[in-house]
Amino acid sequence: MTETKTNPMARQGQLKDEGLIFERSSDGRVGYSLPVLDVPEVDPVSAWGADAVRGDIAGFPEVSEVDVVRHFTRISQHNYGIDLGLHPLGSCTMKYNPKLHEVVARLRGFAGAHPFLPDEQSQGALELMWNLERELVEITGMPHVSLQPAAGAQGELTGIMMIAAYHRSRGDNRTKVLIPDSAHGTNPATAAFCGLEPVEVPSNEQGTIDIEALRAAAGPDTAALMLTNPNTLGLFEERIDEIASIIHDAGGLIYCDGANLNAILGKARPGDFGADVFHINMHKTFTTPHGGGGPGCGPVALAEHLEPFRPRPVVVRDADGTFRLDHDRPQSIGKVHGFYGNFAMMVRGYAYIRAHGALGLRQIAEDAVLAANYLKERLKNDYELPQDRTCMHEVVFSDKKQKAHGVTAMDICKRLMDFGFHPPTVYFPLVVPGALMIEPTETVSRQELDEFADALLAIARECEQDPEVVTSAPHTTYHRRLDETRAARSPVLRWVPPSAD
Amino acid sequence: MASKPGAGARNDVRGGGRYLSLGQAERAEMLAAVKAESIDELFDPIPQAARFSGDLELQPQMAEQELLAHLQELSARNAPEQRTLAFLGAGCNPHYVPAHVDALIQRQEFLTAYTPYQAEVGQGTLQAIFEFQSLVCMLTGMDVCNASVYDGASSVAEAVLMARRLARRAGKVLYSGGLHPNYLEVTRTYATYLDIEFEEMPVGEDGRTVIPDIGDDVIAVVLQQPSFFGVVEDLRAAGARIGESRAKFIVATAEPLALALTTTPGESGADIVVGELQSFGNGMNYGGPLVGFMACRDRDKRNLPGRLAGETVDADGKRGFVLTLSTREQHIRRAKATSNICTNEALCALAACIHMCSLGRHGLADLARHNLAKASYARDALVAAGATLTYTAPMFNEFVVDVGTDAALVVAACAERGLVPGVALGRFDPKRATQLLVCATEVHSRAQIDELAAAVREVTT
Numbered sequence: 001m002t003e004t005k006t007n008p009m010a011r012q013g014q015l016k017d018e019g020l021i022f023e024r025s026s027d028g029r030v031g032y033s034l035p036v037l038d039v040p041e042v043d044p045v046s047a048w049g050a051d052a053v054r055g056d057i058a059g060f061p062e063v064s065e066v067d068v069v070r071h072f073t074r075i076s077q078h079n080y081g082i083d084l085g086l087h088p089l090g091s092c093t094m095k096y097n098p099k100l101h102e103v104v105a106r107l108r109g110f111a112g113a114h115p116f117l118p119d120e121q122s123q124g125a126l127e128l129m130w131n132l133e134r135e136l137v138e139i140t141g142m143p144h145v146s147l148q149p150a151a152g153a154q155g156e157l158t159g160i161m162m163i164a165a166y167h168r169s170r171g172d173n174r175t176k177v178l179i180p181d182s183a184h185g186t187n188p189a190t191a192a193f194c195g196l197e198p199v200e201v202p203s204n205e206q207g208t209i210d211i212e213a214l215r216a217a218a219g220p221d222t223a224a225l226m227l228t229n230p231n232t233l234g235l236f237e238e239r240i241d242e243i244a245s246i247i248h249d250a251g252g253l254i255y256c257d258g259a260n261l262n263a264i265l266g267k268a269r270p271g272d273f274g275a276d277v278f279h280i281n282m283h284k285t286f287t288t289p290h291g292g293g294g295p296g297c298g299p300v301a302l303a304e305h306l307e308p309f310r311p312r313p314v315v316v317r318d319a320d321g322t323f324r325l326d327h328d329r330p331q332s333i334g335k336v337h338g339f340y341g342n343f344a345m346m347v348r349g350y351a352y353i354r355a356h357g358a359l360g361l362r363q364i365a366e367d368a369v370l371a372a373n374y375l376k377e378r379l380k381n382d383y384e385l386p387q388d389r390t391c392m393h394e395v396v397f398s399d400k401k402q403k404a405h406g407v408t409a410m411d412i413c414k415r416l417m418d419f420g421f422h423p424p425t426v427y428f429p430l431v432v433p434g435a436l437m438i439e440p441t442e443t444v445s446r447q448e449l450d451e452f453a454d455a456l457l458a459i460a461r462e463c464e465q466d467p468e469v470v471t472s473a474p475h476t477t478y479h480r481r482l483d484e485t486r487a488a489r490s491p492v493l494r495w496v497p498p499s500a501d
Numbered sequence: 502m503a504s505k506p507g508a509g510a511r512n513d514v515r516g517g518g519r520y521l522s523l524g525q526a527e528r529a530e531m532l533a534a535v536k537a538e539s540i541d542e543l544f545d546p547i548p549q550a551a552r553f554s555g556d557l558e559l560q561p562q563m564a565e566q567e568l569l570a571h572l573q574e575l576s577a578r579n580a581p582e583q584r585t586l587a588f589l590g591a592g593c594n595p596h597y598v599p600a601h602v603d604a605l606i607q608r609q610e611f612l613t614a615y616t617p618y619q620a621e622v623g624q625g626t627l628q629a630i631f632e633f634q635s636l637v638c639m640l641t642g643m644d645v646c647n648a649s650v651y652d653g654a655s656s657v658a659e660a661v662l663m664a665r666r667l668a669r670r671a672g673k674v675l676y677s678g679g680l681h682p683n684y685l686e687v688t689r690t691y692a693t694y695l696d697i698e699f700e701e702m703p704v705g706e707d708g709r710t711v712i713p714d715i716g717d718d719v720i721a722v723v724l725q726q727p728s729f730f731g732v733v734e735d736l737r738a739a740g741a742r743i744g745e746s747r748a749k750f751i752v753a754t755a756e757p758l759a760l761a762l763t764t765t766p767g768e769s770g771a772d773i774v775v776g777e778l779q780s781f782g783n784g785m786n787y788g789g790p791l792v793g794f795m796a797c798r799d800r801d802k803r804n805l806p807g808r809l810a811g812e813t814v815d816a817d818g819k820r821g822f823v824l825t826l827s828t829r830e831q832h833i834r835r836a837k838a839t840s841n842i843c844t845n846e847a848l849c850a851l852a853a854c855i856h857m858c859s860l861g862r863h864g865l866a867d868l869a870r871h872n873l874a875k876a877s878y879a880r881d882a883l884v885a886a887g888a889t890l891t892y893t894a895p896m897f898n899e900f901v902v903d904v905g906t907d908a909a910l911v912v913a914a915c916a917e918r919g920l921v922p923g924v925a926l927g928r929f930d931p932k933r934a935t936q937l938l939v940c941a942t943e944v945h946s947r948a949q950i951d952e953l954a955a956a957v958r959e960v961t962t
Contacts, residue, residue: 017819018628020628020631020632020635021632021858022632022635025861025862029861030861030863030864031858031860031861031864032859032860032864032867032868034867034868034871034943035943035946037871037874038946039875039878039947039950040874040877040878041870041874042870042873042877044762044869047873047895048733048762048763048895049895051737051764052733052735052737052764052895053762053763053764054760054761054762054763054764054768056862056866057639057761057862057865057866058639058862059635059639059862060639060857060860060861060862060865061861061862062861062863063858063861065601068601068605068855068858069601069604072608072611072629072855073605073608075624075625075628075629076605076608076611076625077610077625078625078628079610079611079617079622079625079626080615080622080623081609081611081613081614082613083609083613084609087615089615092615095520096522097612097613100565100568100569102607102612104568104573104576106603107573107576107582108576108581108582109575109576109577109578109579109580109581109582110572110575110576110579110787111581111784111785112579112581112784113579113580113581113785114580114587114589114593114595114785114787114788114921115593115788115789116589116593117579117585117921118912118916118921120916121579121916121921122580122787123578123579124575124576124577124579125579125787127575127578128572128575131560135559135560138557138558138559139557139559141553150651150652150655150846151843151844151845152844153831153844154655154842156841157691161693164693164694184832185830185831185832185833185834185838185843186831186841186843188831188835188836189831189834189836189838190841191836192836192838193691193694193840193841194693194694195694195695198835235546236546236547238546238547238548239548240548240551241548241550241551266556266557267547267552268547268551268552269553272551272553273551283844289612289613289848290613290614290615290616291611291613291614291846291848291849291851292611292614292616292617292623292625292626292629292847292848293616293617293626293648293808293844293845293847293848294649294790294845294847294849295845295847295848295849296844311690333690333693334687334689334690334693335683335686335687335690336655336687336690336691337651337652337654337655337687337788337789338592338593338652338653338654338655338681338684338687338777338788338791339593339652339788339789339791340787340788341788341789342786343786343787343788343789343790344784344786344789344790345790347572351568351572352517353559354560354563354568354571355517355562355565356562357516357517357560357561357563358556358557358558358559359513359556359562360513360516360517360518361557361559362556363513363518363521364521366540366543367522367523369543369544370523370528370531370532370535370540370543371523373535373537373543374531374534374535376535377534377535377536378534389546390542390545390546414619414621417619417621417622422615422622423619423622428832442520442521442522442523443521443522444522445522445523446523446527446530446531448522474621477621477622479620479621479815479819480815480816480817481815482620482621482814482815482821482822482823483813483814483815483816484620484823484825487811487812487822487823487825488811488825488827488828491802491811491826492811493631493646493809493810493811493812493825494634494635494638494644494645494646495631496635497639
């Protein structure tokens with residue numbers, strides 16, 4: 001095998017078959033401490049009645065703090081992570097998560113603040129939110145930002161709901177949302193959620209929106225276009241002006257999916273190219289940690305005509321410089337989060353923006369785009385490149401050449417693990433069969449870009465000479481390829497205590 | 502090149518230059534490799550009209566130590582750094598988070614990992630989700646639990662939508678007057694464009710929800726345990742009533758610690774159990790991130806939104822875990838998905854999982870009894886200080902008192918003394934302008950509760 005010498009995934013020697021925490025339990029161990037009870041004890045049975053009180057929580061483990069720490073540390077070692085290296089996941093913008101962010105998010109005044117503290121006692125938190133909104137206003141070129149959505153998909157939902165509320169407030173009954181076929185799955189799901197009918201708009205041969213098809217689809221029933229720009233092929237919609245005119249002339253609004261904001265920081269602003277709503281993934285562009293799937297933070301930037309509909313409450317600054325939450329927003333779509341959104345993620349995102357300033361953010365976009373184009377050049381002779389033109393921050397290849405040897409994009413992904421890399425996004429966008437969608441970001445050195453390209457080139461050779469080594473990968477990870485079909489066919493979704501069987 | 506950061510050939514050392522992996526020499530080599538004259542050439546695909554050519558007018562960049570000082574200064578203007586004593590709960594609950602919980606979730610393998618779609622390099626996250634799902638099932642008495650949703654509020658909204666899918670018909674949702682008002686508002690927002698009519702079931706004099714006759718047009722009944730007012734509902738009786746109807750029984754919780762002591766929603770006949778798990782292992786963070794969860798019966802699992810981890814084996818037959826039943830989700834099912842949710846609250850769910858494991862079989866109930874004692878003491882102390890207890894039904898770690906005057910003014914007056922006595926309920930309902938929702942937990946000492954009672958007595962007399 002030709003794996004690189006430093007494969008952080010090949011750590012079999014250190015890893016143990018840990019088992020479930022429930023299987024480590026032993027009667028009488030404790031993993032917690034409690035202060036002496038300095039008030040009279042209250043017996044729940046006498047306070048509530050025996051009927052209202054449950055029995056023992058059968059199955060919960062009895063483990064010490066040591067057991068807990070070792071268990072979760074051991075299983076953590078079965079994970080890959082950003083600090084180990086490249087995560088070239090297209091549309092995910094997996095960049096380095098600064099260590100400072102974990103410190104500042106835990107400052108007592110932020111981490112310990114209750115959302116129902118009086119506004120006078122939350123001035124620091126409110127000012128941070130207000131500042132962050134202003135920075136995002138400038139970055140997006142749009143007049144307002146709501147920080148409330150908890151993730152990108154909720155930002156989308158908020159955006160489409162505001163658009164629906166806007167049309168409704170004008171007595172304008174519009175039922176359709178136009179969505180390019182290269183869009184994320186959250187887009188049609190969101191439209192359906194708002195009772196609107198998603199209508200797919202095809203891409204042209206250049207991988208961008210088919211303008212004539214868009215023109216034909218747009219009409220008096222068009223509520224919105226959901227547009228990802230740059231799109232999921234990593235291409236900027238070059239005819240964005242026409243696209244915007246077609247939709248706006250038809251009376252529709254443009255919702256722009258901001259998953260790919262990293263490519264255009266300081267280079268183009270959605271407010272300048274026609275967006276009426278634009279969502280931002282703080283956990284992508286502004287690098288709040290992905291956490292194995294969340295939490296995220298999905299602010300939405302919005303045009304002036306949508307401002308009355310934004311989620312409430314809204315942070316306002318009074319003439320005397322104090323901040324408060326304004327709940328009196330009669331046209332608001334309502335709340336989308338129990339409180340004000342994922343504040344601790346806002347602290348991190350704000351720190352990141354303030355670390356960079358205007359020139360630093362622009363350098364991010366330039367380096368991210370340069371890195372993607374560099375990988376495109378290094379790989380395009382060996383992997384099918386459906387769109388051979390300058391890309392933005394990500395490049396999409398397909399497995400077409402390797403398919404000829406019986407190797408799929410998923411096999412290539414699994415084989416990459418043996419070379420010490422997290423796989424790219426695979427089988428997306430749907431418009432490219434067998435897609436391998438690669439986004440290196442600006443936090444990868446040239447050495448690592450070359451190592452990654454070398455690995456993919458070596459795998460391309462293996463596909464020709466020894467395809468079996470690829471189709472049976474991974475070979476060096478602690479777990480070999482996992483059987484997803486079996487998991488779905490007879491789902492085991494929890495551990496069951498033996499006695500309860 | 503106008504876009505060079507700082508002067509000279511080095512990356513900028515004042516701000517975020519340290520996070521960039523390319524140096525000027527590499528940039529030049531890579532530009533040559535892609536056959537571009539300048540970096541600007543790579544941005545040619547952006548049409549001129551859409552191009553932003555100036556410099557963004559952002560605040561000046563800061564070095565790490567400057568940034569830390571700036572954020573410390575902002576943090577210092579929030580109550581916790583002024584040692585303010587607060588008795589606030591209301592779904593964002595003050596509990597002690599053990600040091601090892603935070604240490605473990607800061608391991609880069611958990612903190613920085615991607616969603617474990619590639620299971621072979623995400624087993625740590627997947628196994629933790631599987632353990633999380635198992636713990637929540639045992640806590641709630643349910644069969645299946647998802648890997649988390651955003652928060653308690655959106656979990657109720659998703660539960661109502663799920664009930665609507667299961668019912669396959671338009672209809673009415675009855676909700677308790679003791680449902681968290683913010684949960685209700687988010688649920689109404691989510692349901693704006695659906696054929697669902699909402700109707701409140703008022704709380705009775707003792708504070709418990711009065712379950713009316715449930716007609717055939719009702720698709721779901723939503724109760725909160727304990728209620729927003731801190732009242733422990735009689736779930737068993739409610740479940741028996743609802744069980745006679747066609748409606749789905751949804752139980753929400755904003756304080757899951759209570760479930761360590763109360764009859765489980767599962768044994769009370771709940772069809773869907775949802776809510777907030779922030780109480781376990783997560784700080785308050787000015788209200789977010791939180792940890793929503795959704796649990797249901799095995800028969801309904803294919804209608805459950807959100808990610809699910811399931812057990813399987815690898816090519817060698819070794820036990821492992823994968824994300825499964827994903828045909829429910831947006832990335833596969835698109836417009837027909839059960840929800841549009843993608844990112845969830847994985848790291849917060851991990852913190853909850855770790856804390857629940859550490860508390861274990863006996864600790865959860867121990868901690869819950871500790872909370873019950875502290876809040877009971879606080880209730881008695883406030884009544885002795887002249888406040889009136891609003892509800893007589895059993896409580897857990899929160900309760901409502903009537904302070905006989907505008908509670909918002911009482912809060913403001915106490916706040917000036919460095920103490921926030923509770924949530925003034927007039928903000929949710931003008932008829933409750935004299936009521937205060939007070940929370941006491943293991944983080945409050947007897948002396949602090951005495952201080953609370955003294956402050957309330959002082960400002961109300």
